[in-house]
Amino acid sequence: MFARLHHFGLALRLMPGLLVNLHDRARLTEMRAFCRALPTALQGSLAEALQRLTPPQPAQSATTNFTHLRDLADLSALLERRSPLGLCLRRSLTRYYFLRRAGLPLRLHFGAKFVGGRPDRNVAGHAWLTLNNAPYFEDDENWRGFTAMLAHPASD
Numbered sequence: 001m002f003a004r005l006h007h008f009g010l011a012l013r014l015m016p017g018l019l020v021n022l023h024d025r026a027r028l029t030e031m032r033a034f035c036r037a038l039p040t041a042l043q044g045s046l047a048e049a050l051q052r053l054t055p056p057q058p059a060q061s062a063t064t065n066f067t068h069l070r071d072l073a074d075l076s077a078l079l080e081r082r083s084p085l086g087l088c089l090r091r092s093l094t095r096y097y098f099l100r101r102a103g104l105p106l107r108l109h110f111g112a113k114f115v116g117g118r119p120d121r122n123v124a125g126h127a128w129l130t131l132n133n134a135p136y137f138e139d140d141e142n143w144r145g146f147t148a149m150l151a152h153p154a155s156d
Contacts, residue, residue, distance in 0.1 A: 028076055032080060035083060038089075038093055092127040106129045113126075113145050128143045
């Protein structure tokens with residue numbers, strides 16, 4: 001319930017700016033197209049897909065508003081609810097691509113855990129980002145308990 005309220009609040013907070021700012025609307029449109037293309041982009045080898053989804057990293061700009069860019073990425077992932085990919089994967093990949101392209105040296109992590117902590121149960125997966133080896137705007141309860149199976153890039 002709290003997550004839904006947070007998502008609704010994000011949309012309400014961004015809506016006024018999206019109504020008047022053509023640049024933000026264009027960026028959100030680009031991000032939504034990116035989200036829609038993710039299922040196709042992830043077909044085949046995961047290593048090759050991640051290489052394609054990793055933009056060249058420019059020098060970090062002092063004028064880039066990473067918080068606003070992250071919020072737009074989060075909104076675009078939320079709006080693509082018909083995607084076969086889970087929200088955490090859509091959000092992580094969208095944040096990863098656009099924030100890294102803007103100069104933030106993020107790493108993408110994929111992890112798994114047994115549901116309920118017992119090996120006789122189903123396995124759950126999660127995707128999250130780190131910056132300087134710390135979770136990047138990820139609530140502790142969302143990533144704790146997951147064993148990281150893959151990090152990309154391997155190192156920066």
